[in-house]
Amino acid sequence: xxxxxxxxxxxxxxxxxxxxxxxxxxxxxxxxxxxxxxxxxxxxxxxxxxxxxxxxxxxxxxxxxxxxxxxxxxxxxxxxxxxxxxxxxxxxxxxxxxxxxxxxxxxxxxxxxxxxxxxxxxxxxxxxxxxxxxxxxxxxxxxxxxxxxxxxxxxxxxxxxxxxxxxxxxxxxxxxxxxxxxxxxxxxxxxxxxxxxxxxxxxxxxxxxxxxxxxxxxxxxxxxxxxxxxxxxxxxxxxxxxxxxxxxxxxxxxxxxxxxxxxxxxxxxxxxxxxxxxxxxxxxxxxxxxxxxxxxxxxxxxxxxxxxxxxxxxxxxxxxxxxxxxxxxxxxxxxxxxxxxxxxxxxxxxxxxxxxxxxxxxxxxxxxxxxx
Amino acid sequence: xxxxxxxxxxxxxxxxxxxxxxxxxxxxxxxxxxxxxxxxxxxxxxxxxxxxxxxxxxxxxxxxxxxxxxxxxxxxxxxxxxxxxxxxxxxxxxxxxxxxxxxxxxxxxxxxxxxxxxxxxxxxxxxxxxxxxxxxxxxxxxxxxxxxxxxxxxxxxxxxxxxxxxxxxxxxxxxxxxxxxxxxxxxxxxxxxxxxxxxxxxxxxxxxxxxxxxxxxxxxxxxxxxxxxxxxxxxxxxxxxxxxxxxxxxxxxxxxxxxxxxxxxxxxxxxxxxxxxxxxxxxxxxxxxxxxxxxxxxxxxxxxxxxxxxxxxxxxxxxxxxxxxxxxxxxxxxxxxxxxxxxxxxxxxxxxxxxxxxxxxxxxxxxxxxxx
Numbered sequence: 001x002x003x004x005x006x007x008x009x010x011x012x013x014x015x016x017x018x019x020x021x022x023x024x025x026x027x028x029x030x031x032x033x034x035x036x037x038x039x040x041x042x043x044x045x046x047x048x049x050x051x052x053x054x055x056x057x058x059x060x061x062x063x064x065x066x067x068x069x070x071x072x073x074x075x076x077x078x079x080x081x082x083x084x085x086x087x088x089x090x091x092x093x094x095x096x097x098x099x100x101x102x103x104x105x106x107x108x109x110x111x112x113x114x115x116x117x118x119x120x121x122x123x124x125x126x127x128x129x130x131x132x133x134x135x136x137x138x139x140x141x142x143x144x145x146x147x148x149x150x151x152x153x154x155x156x157x158x159x160x161x162x163x164x165x166x167x168x169x170x171x172x173x174x175x176x177x178x179x180x181x182x183x184x185x186x187x188x189x190x191x192x193x194x195x196x197x198x199x200x201x202x203x204x205x206x207x208x209x210x211x212x213x214x215x216x217x218x219x220x221x222x223x224x225x226x227x228x229x230x231x232x233x234x235x236x237x238x239x240x241x242x243x244x245x246x247x248x249x250x251x252x253x254x255x256x257x258x259x260x261x262x263x264x265x266x267x268x269x270x271x272x273x274x275x276x277x278x279x280x281x282x283x284x285x286x287x288x289x290x291x292x293x294x295x296x297x298x299x300x301x302x303x304x305x306x307x308x309x310x311x312x313x314x315x316x317x318x319x320x321x322x323x324x325x326x327x328x329x330x331x332x333x334x335x336x337x338x339x340x341x342x343x344x345x346x347x348x349x350x351x352x353x354x355x356x357x358x359x360x361x362x363x364x365x366x367x368x369x370x371x372x
Numbered sequence: 373x374x375x376x377x378x379x380x381x382x383x384x385x386x387x388x389x390x391x392x393x394x395x396x397x398x399x400x401x402x403x404x405x406x407x408x409x410x411x412x413x414x415x416x417x418x419x420x421x422x423x424x425x426x427x428x429x430x431x432x433x434x435x436x437x438x439x440x441x442x443x444x445x446x447x448x449x450x451x452x453x454x455x456x457x458x459x460x461x462x463x464x465x466x467x468x469x470x471x472x473x474x475x476x477x478x479x480x481x482x483x484x485x486x487x488x489x490x491x492x493x494x495x496x497x498x499x500x501x502x503x504x505x506x507x508x509x510x511x512x513x514x515x516x517x518x519x520x521x522x523x524x525x526x527x528x529x530x531x532x533x534x535x536x537x538x539x540x541x542x543x544x545x546x547x548x549x550x551x552x553x554x555x556x557x558x559x560x561x562x563x564x565x566x567x568x569x570x571x572x573x574x575x576x577x578x579x580x581x582x583x584x585x586x587x588x589x590x591x592x593x594x595x596x597x598x599x600x601x602x603x604x605x606x607x608x609x610x611x612x613x614x615x616x617x618x619x620x621x622x623x624x625x626x627x628x629x630x631x632x633x634x635x636x637x638x639x640x641x642x643x644x645x646x647x648x649x650x651x652x653x654x655x656x657x658x659x660x661x662x663x664x665x666x667x668x669x670x671x672x673x674x675x676x677x678x679x680x681x682x683x684x685x686x687x688x689x690x691x692x693x694x695x696x697x698x699x700x701x702x703x704x705x706x707x708x709x710x711x712x713x714x715x716x717x718x719x720x721x722x723x724x725x726x727x728x729x730x731x732x733x734x735x736x737x738x739x740x741x742x743x744x
Contacts (some may be wrong), residue, residue, distance in 0.1 A: 005529065005561055006616065007478040013619040021624075023438040036435065045434045054629065055427040061601040061633070062417045063408065064594075066395040091463060095622050106379040120623075127620045157377065189377055222436075229433040229628030244378065247385040248499045250467050251492075252393075255627045256601030257426065261433070 009107065009129050018119040022329045034327035035351035040166065040196075040304045042226040043347045044278045046261065047271035050227065053264035057257045065256035072263050076234055079266055082210035085239040091253050093195055093218045093233040096245075098124045100216065100235075101158070103244050104189065105130035110154040114142045116167070116335030118193065121160050130157070137338060140298055140306075141170040144180045152185040159184070162193040164200050167333040167343050169300030174206035181208060181215050189241075190215040198224035198272060199279050200301035213238045223303060224275055225265040230258035279303045282346035289356055293363055298341065306333070306341040309363075313339040315370050322362025328355050381479065381501050390491040394701045406699035407723035412538065412568075412676045414598035415719045416650045418633065419643035422599065425636035429629045437628035444635050448606055451638055454582035457611040463625050465567055465590045465605040470496045471621050472588065472607075473530070476561065477502035482526040486514045488539070488707030490565065493532050502529070509710060512670055512678075513542040516552045524557040531556070534565040536572050539705040539715050541672030546578035553578070556586040561613075564589045570596035570644060571651050572673035585610045595675060596647055597637040602630035651675045654718035661728055665735055670713065678705070678713040681735075685711040687742050694734025700727050 022039065026032050036043065045051075069089035077084045090096040097120065105111055107129030113121060115134035125132050133154050135146045142165050151159040161180065164171035172180075177192065184190045192215055197205045208215060216237035222228035232254070235242070265271075286305040287297035296308040309316040316332050320342050323330050333339045344355065394411065398404050408415065417423075441461035449456040462468040469492065477483055479501030485493060487506035497504050505526050507518040514537050523531040533552065536543035544552075549564065556562045564587055569577045580587060588609035594600035604626070607614070637643075658677040659669035668680040681688040688704050692714050695702050705711045716727065 005476055005559070005613075007474075007476060007481075009478070010475045010616065010619060015615065015619060017439070017618060017623050019439070019623070021436065021439040023442060024440055027442065039436055041436060042434050045431065051430045051433075054430040054433065057601075058423045058426040058430075058629075058633075059417065061423075061426065062414050062598040064393065064411055064413060064600045065603075067389070067391070067393040068396055070395060070399065091622060091625050094624055098622060102379075103382045104377055104379060106381070109379075187377070226434040228436045229429075231437075231625060231627050241377075243387065244382065246389060247382060247387060250463060250470060251389050251391070252466055253463050253603060255603050255630055257430075257629055258627055261430075 013127060018123045025324070025329065031327065033329040035347060035354040036329050037345040037347045037351055037355060038329040038331040038343070039228070040223065040302070040345045041228050042223055042275065042303055043345070043351060044226060044275050046226040047265055047268040049268050049271070050225070050261045050264045054257045054261040057260035061256055063256060064252050065254045065259050067251040069254060069259060072259055075263055075266050080210070080236060082236060083239070086210040086236055086242060088235040088237065088242045088245045089254065090233050090235070090245070090249060092222060092231045093193060093220045094120050095231070095253070096218060096233050096235050097121050097191070099245050099249050100191065101125055101128050101130065102248055104157045110156045111158045111160070112147055112151045112154060112156040113160040114147065116333055116338045117142065117160060118162060118166060119334065137168070140168045140338065141165065141172065144172060144176060148180065148183050148185065151188045156188050158189050158191050160191045160193065162195065164196045164204065164301035166196065166302065168306050168338055168341070169298055169302045169304055171200055171204055171301035174203050178206040178208070181206070181212065184214040191218065192216065193218045195220045196223050196302035199276060199303050204301060210236050211238045213241065216241060221262045221265055224272060226275065227258070227261055227265060230255065230261050232258050232262040279346045282352060285352055286344050286346065289352070289359060293359055303346040304343050305346070306343050308341050309366070311340060311370060312336070315366060316340050316342050318366035318369055319362055322365045323358055326358035326362060328358050385499060390495045397696070397701065403699065405701040407719060407726040408701050409717040409719045409723055409727060410701040410703040410715070411600070412595065412674065412717045413600050414595055414647065414675055415717070415723060416598060416647050418598040419637055419640040421640050421643070422597070422633045422636045426629045426633040429632035433628055435628060436624050437626045437631050439623040441626060441631060444631055447635055447638050452582070452608060454608060455611070458582040458608055458614060460607040460609065460614045460617045461626065462605055462607070462617070462621060464594060464603045465565060465592045466492050467603070467625070468590060468605050468607050469493050469563070471617050472563065473497055473500050473502065474620055475616050476529045482528045483530045483532070484519055484523045484526060484528040485532040486519065488705055488710045489514065489532060490534060490538060491706065509540070512540045512710065513537065513544065516544060516548060520552065520555050520557065523560045528560050530561050530563050532563045532565065534567065535576065536568045536673035538568065538674065540678050540710055540713070541670060541674045541676055543572055543576055543673035546575050550578040550580070553580060553584065553587050562587040566590060567592045568595050568674040571648060571675050576673060582608050583610045585613065588613060593634045593637055596644060598647065599630070599633055599637060602627065602633050604630050604634040651718045654724060657724055658716050658718065661724070661731060665731055675718040676715050677718070678715050680713050681738070683712060683742060684708070687738060688712050688714050690738035690742055691734055694737045695727070695730055698730035698734060700730050
């Protein structure tokens with residue numbers, strides 16, 4: 001199957017994938033994880049109303065979902081104070097990032113992101129032949145000034161910025177983000193990934209004119225709303241950009257059940273408030289656990305906590321391996337210096353009990369193997 | 373948002389969409405349809421076990437689906453007598469066609485299809501800048517010899533062939549398809565879309581070596597299995613081609629609920645047999661209804677029947693408009709001479725009752741407006 005069938009670009013792409021799923025690891029281990037704390041899933045789950053809405057929708061699954069996602073877009077527009085024409089609904093932020101890159105990035109086109117930022121964005125840029133220009137983190141934060149400078153220097157098509165950030169959990173206040181929007185270079189589009197913003201302190205999400213052509217915001221039902229498995233993301237952007245997605249998107253790509261679930265999730269503000277409180281409690285407990293074991297938890301505005309393991313990547317990897325061996329699924333950043341940390345999702349009390357039981361031995365083992 | 377942001381290709385694409393959904397029409401009309409018979413959905417619905425499996429999966433939707441679709445691939449491989457490495461699972465055949473075109477078709481690359489064949493395939497080819505070379509139908513059948521000749525003449529990357537065919541419902545026997553595979557030109561990949569094949573007469577699906585690099589088969593849970601809204605399609609192809617999808621696909625694009633539903637659907641062979649019988653009964657009734665109204669139903673191996681309205685596209689359009697006005701959602705082929713027909717899905721008895729009540733008046737109106 002090499003040779004003439006594939007495009008040159010497809011032939012040139014590596015066989016890598018952005019993330020290995022926990023199920024793959026479970027199959028390799030021959031054993032299930034006791035605590036699923038590696039993918040920043042929201043173990044507090046969706047609202048019971050979401051579950052009920054999806055269960056009710058199941059018998060109607062013989063029908064395609066509305067390809068315009070009309071009702072969900074109207075609800076989202078109402079929620080965000082914009083028009084439905086400013087909303088694009090898609091198969092998770094991952095899917096929307098793929099469409100956006102396809103619309104804007106051709107072979108050799110420069111795109112700016114942070115070194116160690118979201119791998120799936122880098123996957124899409126590489127997948128369309130773009131040239132990824134990476135800017136280092138600064139003090140475990142994405143570096144707004146450096147991102148903007150690099151975007152201007154490279155005349156980048158896109159500059160990707162996540163707020164709060166993944167994998168470190170750090171964040172910038174709304175004013176800093178608004179200031180970034182104001183300084184986006186001519187000809188560059190800011191991709192503001194706010195996947196975790198509903199879990200961040202009030203004042204993290206700036207007010208942005210939805211018709212501002214300099215920025216596209218990405219949101220998701222996967223994190224705060226507890227619906228990662230439903231694959232519903234959305235973008236807020238100027239109407240002409242939103243319309244452009246219609247040229248290429250998989251119009252019938254949305255699950256009808258997921259559409260129903262997302263609408264129900266958006267309507268249940270009490271559940272979201274409860275989730276915020278539960279996540280905050282879990283974050284605090286993870287941080288306390290880190291301190292109790294002589295490790296440094298990083299401040300987080302997300303549903304995960306990055307824990308500095310006190311060494312370099314080898315140390316973090318050793319701790320991670322020790323946790324995996326003890327049936328605790330966690331992940332770690334890919335790039336230095338962030339990869340001195342492991343990343344732990346804000347799970348349920350039971351999951352954190354399992355983590356608490358496993359961490360001291362995993363750590364002792366790692367420290368014994370890698371004496372400082 | 374014009375100017376430097378979009379790629380030249382994206383800028384050049386029209387704002388058209390492959391299909392307008394029935395919900396869009398309902399919103400424009402301000403009134404719901406009484407019978408949803410236009411999208412070849414399977415109104416007999418999924419197996420009750422599918423509904424139960426999806427309802428059970430709903431509370432686990434906080435977890436991402438397995439990005440490898442491992443369990444479903446193993447089940448599909450067992451069902452088809454191939455290896456999981458021969459299977460690609462994706463967001464409907466629509467999604468898989470998009471990935472396949474992206475892997476193989478660059479700007480200007482020739483691709484062969486039938487004139488009036490599946491619009492979403494044409495949408496993807498245009499979307500990646502391919503040059504679509506169209507071959508006419510012959511006697512309302514896709515023309516295997518002409519497709520192969522055109523593919524050889526154009527040195528096409530892909531030749532698309534649906535068996536059974538949509539929108540006409542016609543089909544070729546397995547031997548003819550096997551013969552087509554044997555004659556695929558060097559350097560061309562046959563895209564064999566078998567979306568409806570589970571509803572076709574026995575002997576329609578040929579035995580094909582899953583490792584044959586000349587062909588990729590597309591299957592779906594949207595039609596015979598009654599799960600259009602769940603977005604689960606799959607491809608069967610040589611392992612190297614299957615692996616190539618991993619370079620570009622949305623790895624976490626599948627709904628976890630849909631994965632569970634598809635596995636349950638595959639396991640319930642009794643339900644599939646019942647569906648085949650119900651669809652056959654509905655097809656026969658639609659055909660009888662056509663005859664009773666002086667129209668010519670075309671033979672069908674699918675869950676829809678194309679009805680020749682006895683004139684040209686204007687006549688078919690007039691009948692269709694009359695049905696729409698009477699709250700019956702139907703569609704019609706886009707291209708002559710197939711567009712002398714309307715296309716009616718094999719719905720439930722209640723839906724066909726509504727059609728039966730509406731058709732004579734719609735037809736009388738059309739005949740009065742367009743005297744022959």
